[in-house]
Amino acid sequence: MEIKQFYDKALAHGSYAIVSDGVMGVIDPARNAKQYYEFAKEQSAKIIAVIETHPHADFISSHKEIAETTGATIYTSKLTGASYAHKNFDDGDEIRLGKVRLTALNTPGHSPDSVSILLFDENGVEAAVFTGDTLFVGDVGRPDLRENAGAITAKREELAAQMYDSTRNILMKLPESTIVYPAHGPGSLCGKSMSPELYSTIGKEKRKNYALQPMSREHFVEVLLEDQPFIPKYFGHGVNTNKKGADVLELSVKKVTRLKSNHNINPDALIIDARPAEDFRKGHYPGAINIQDGLKFETWLGSIVSPEEQFYLIAKDDNHLDTLIEKAAKIGYEGKIAGAIAGIDNSSGSIEPLSAEKILPKPDTYTIVDVRNEPEVKNKKIFSNSINLPLHELRERINEIPADKPVVVHCAAGYRSAAGASIVKKYLPSLMVYDLGEEITKCQNNN
Secondary structure (H helix, E strand, O other): OEEEEEEEOOOOEEEEEEEEOOEEEEEOOOOOOHHHHHHHHHOOOEEEEEEOOOOOOOOOOOHHHHHHHHOOEEEEOHHHOOOOOOEEOOOOOEEEEOOEEEEEEEOOOOOOOOEEEEEEOOOOOEEEEEEEOOEEOOEEOOOOOOOOOOOOOOOHHHHHHHHHHHHHHOHHHOOOOOEEEEOEOOOOOOOOOOOOOOOEEHHHHHHHOHHHOOOOHHHHHHHHHOOOOOOOOOHHHHHHHHHHOOOOHHHHHHOOOEEOOOOOOOOOOOEEEOOOHHHHHHOEOOOOEEOOOOOOHHHHHHHHOOOOOOEEEEEOOHHHHHHHHHHHHHOOOHHHEEEEEEOOOOOOEOOEEOOHHHHOOOHHHOEEEEOOOHHHHHHOOOOOOOEEOOHHHOOOOHHHOOOOOOEEEEOOOOHHHHHHHHHHHHHOOOOOEEEOHHHHHHHHHOO
């Protein structure tokens, strides 16, 4: 038997392949299925099973594509309400995979339809458990994503209480040597305090995971609901797309229209420019929003742009454009791209950077917009006169910015402020807008 973890740092997502005796199963696959096909070929194995622990919110799964390509069977809980061909996989159901077997454990909490997958090895030992978004290393899944999405909805308090029961009555009763393989790691918005390690054991989690320590159900619910991260706009779209099953990635990205010029774009259209902030500041299409390509491009694209919106996508060159379209597809946004453009040929817009030396002596002469998230600001405000408008809410709250002073936008290190400054410039074009960018570190050291 061999277990391989595939890890996508951008979405902090872990998927898995299990190979035994010439056959292979895939758990919670990412949108790009090519990596699983290549691994199956390396192992001389046939993919016969794809298992979804639940309909994920934060990434689009390739379960339907893999099934159509390989003939594999998809397994998921009957509670998912899946509209694709599948077999139910709930308490008591088993999958034979070569010399090992996989057993379903219904573990609601993150979602009402969550299952964990217990692996019995060739000797019948409970060797590993694939916990999806129920149990992470150092954390458990957030319970507030399924109030308005999925086949079954539930209030966050109800799901938090179910998480208490799932961890105490099911997962914590497994042998302490059982390896825990979660669907996410640090940086994921599906939890709030995940450890840097990408796998663990039941015993280690019982000792070190804050959520598994002795406490009443009432206290657990209170602790779990406290300080959860923000919910990106695309999460509900992700759940609903995964419930139906996404189109084949290669065919879907080929449908995106590549444009040779941006001269004819409607200036009122939503335009996402993914070039570096330095290039964007020097010149960009008027009204464009600068979501720089980087480790979190997918998350911020799906946090700033809603799944109901069409948008144009600008990259620095053709290769970069192909990369960005695939990244958009990871969250199910490739079909929202009205047109994709490599380079720009209309750059009348610009945003000025601002030095720390200029703002520090007289911050009151500016309207300072802090686009960090609320918990960050609660821990430490950098400028006493700043207003906090988190980046994922900025477009909707733009009218809260006073129009009587120049505007300075900052975050913690410079990435989010580039997007924030471009949003302010788009919706409040009459104001002078500055991006403090990486200069914020100097301001932090002097405040």
